[in-house]
Amino acid sequence: MVRTADIVIIGAGIIGSATAYELAKLGIKNIVVLEKSYVSSGSTGRCGAGVRQQWGLEFNAILAKKSVEIFETLTDELMMDIEFRQGGYLVLAHDEIQVNQFRKNIALQNRLGIPSRFVSKEESVEICPPINTDAFVSATYCPTDGHANPFLTNFAYQRGAERLGVKFYRNTEVIGIEKSGEKIVSVKTDRGDISTQVILNAAGPWSAEVAQMLNLEIPTKPDRHQILITEPLAPVFETMVISFQTGIYVQQVPHGSFILGISEIEESSHNIKSSWQFLEHITHILLEILPFMRDVRIVRQWAGSYVKTPDAAPILGEHPEQPGFFMAVGFSGHGFMLAPMTARVTAQIIAGVKPDLDISPLFIERFKMDKLIIEPSVVG
Ligand SMILES: Cc1cc2nc3c(=O)[nH]c(=O)nc-3n(C[C@H](O)[C@H](O)[C@H](O)COP(=O)(O)OP(=O)(O)OC[C@H]3O[C@@H](n4cnc5c(N)ncnc54)[C@H](O)[C@@H]3O)c2cc1C
Structure with missing residues (x-):
């Protein structure tokens, strides 16, 4: 050394x-x-390795947009496939308060050159065919969001x-x-x-x-966040589906598995053990949004830390x-x-x-x- x-x-x-x-x-x-x-x-x-530019603060939106511009070049520059896929992020709004916030977000993002937009329920189904349209009131979508292999x-x-x-x-x-x-x-x-x-x-x-x-x-301070992966299926959708209200996010990775996680209330600690309570909680929320996943088998769950500041x-x-x-x-x-x-x-x-x-x-x-x-x- x-x-x-x-x-x-x-x-x-x-x-x-x-x-x-x-x-x-x-x-x-x-x-x-x-x-x-x-x-x-x-x-x-x-981590879930999702990459989104749909932020509500100008600073975060710029940082995210510039990061996406770099992600787009990394496979070539670093000479290794990082599995960066831009299948977009479908962000669900569950009430009018969120819709109003998203209206402001979209105006800001568009001003910065981020191609996000509101999508109707019909368009949401085109983007994510199995989505339950009763589970949200409206959604936004940005096609250049995506995910990579962490x-x-x-x-x-x-x-x-x-x-x-x-x-x-x-x-x-x-x-x-x-x-x-x-x-x-x-x-x-x-x-x-x-x-x-x-x-x-x-x-x-x-x-x-x-x-x-x-x-x-x-x-x-570290906070435990849990996440899981399912068995692989043939391609179902490319987008990341996310809800800030419930804290859930779901994506299908290139291998065919779905990776999904959800926020839970945690004490700050280095605990990264898995719990059955997480499985129960995420299952309820997931099936409201994507009922077709009822019969999909979970292969593994794990946890890691979000590192929180005030x-x-x-x-x-x-x-x-x-x-x-x-x-x-x-x-x-x-x-x-x-x-x-x-x-x-x-x-x-x-x-x-x-x-x-x-x-x-x-x-x-x-x-x-x-x-x-x-x-x-x-x-x-
Ligand atoms: C379940 C989950 C899902 C997530 N999903 C997303 C997502 O979709 N998109 C997203 O952008 N982010 C996501 N995150 C957050 C993301 O994982 C982190 O913000 C990011 O990985 C932080 O990277 P880092 O390099 O700062 O920390 P880390 O990856 O934790 O690296 C810190 C390293 O420091 C080492 N270290 C610590 N102390 C010492 C020491 N004393 N000496 C030597 N080495 C030391 C550790 O071993 C560790 O490897 C998620 C996180 C979790 C837990």
Whole structure:
């Protein structure tokens, strides 16, 4: 293992790997990524990997749109098929309050060049033939939304970064961070120390623990989210079906299986055990929307963490109290879809290059200044 690095990235989820790649593309040398388990072992390898641009806040919509533009190029650029498919997102509205919110969302998205629109119940059936039209009052659809394979995307970024000289060390846990005066001087791992003055905290569910190594409190907390996969069927629909009201999302992946999850009320913890209560809950909601799935067999269920901040938006940028300590954490249920552009601007900020997008609204200072970013259209 190398003993000095210009930048140490803690965590090889999609954020750590993609940022490593973007930093290397900027010509930064001596980048090390430390991963306590295997690449994608955190939230990334457990996620639904949906990619949507149908947001209610301008900032999120831009970040998502720019990420989609990058997703569209990744298979070629990284020389690995990430299984990115743009089958769209069908977003269900269940009452007039939601319809009004979606009206505002669509106006905003269209102004930004996102091709979303309201669809009638008839058109919803064309997009998703088995949908129960009694289960919603209206819907919106964006054909360029989609999903990708989270493992392949992360591995593609990792290998792309390695080709540019980045070193990934798996089974290597960061257990401390040393300072001399105000300056970071090294990270301590269970395989020895690495001298460095610059760290990116991309530790996902463990990001608060990593910050604590510098006696810093950051407001990120992991919440269990459960998800399941069914047996594969012949193609039924390409779109992701999602409802913010019930918190359910369902998609059919290229292999033919359906992947679906739903929000539940959770205590913040690192618990990622599966429960039968989830199966019972999701089944009820699912069958209201897609009754044909009654006889589809479930193959496996699992869980992972949404990493929550007080406003469910990520924390990016350098910590104001610790020079050299950068953060890209707290992505809640949307860190995969926002990763490509987030990684690009995070790399630019670390490299001291003017970022392509002003991400200052996402700096940690917003919590002290009470400038929270409240997004109306999220799966909580
Ligand atoms: C069930 C579920 C469904 C989801 N669905 C979607 C979706 O459809 N679309 C979407 O955009 N997002 C979705 N998400 C959210 C998405 O998974 C995350 O936002 C994203 O993966 C965050 O990536 P990350 O790199 O920040 O974190 P992670 O993937 O968790 O990576 C962090 C890594 O840091 C490592 N690490 C932590 N501490 C240390 C340490 N001390 N030393 C070394 N390594 C360390 C961990 O082992 C881990 O591998 C979903 C999440 C879940 C749980």
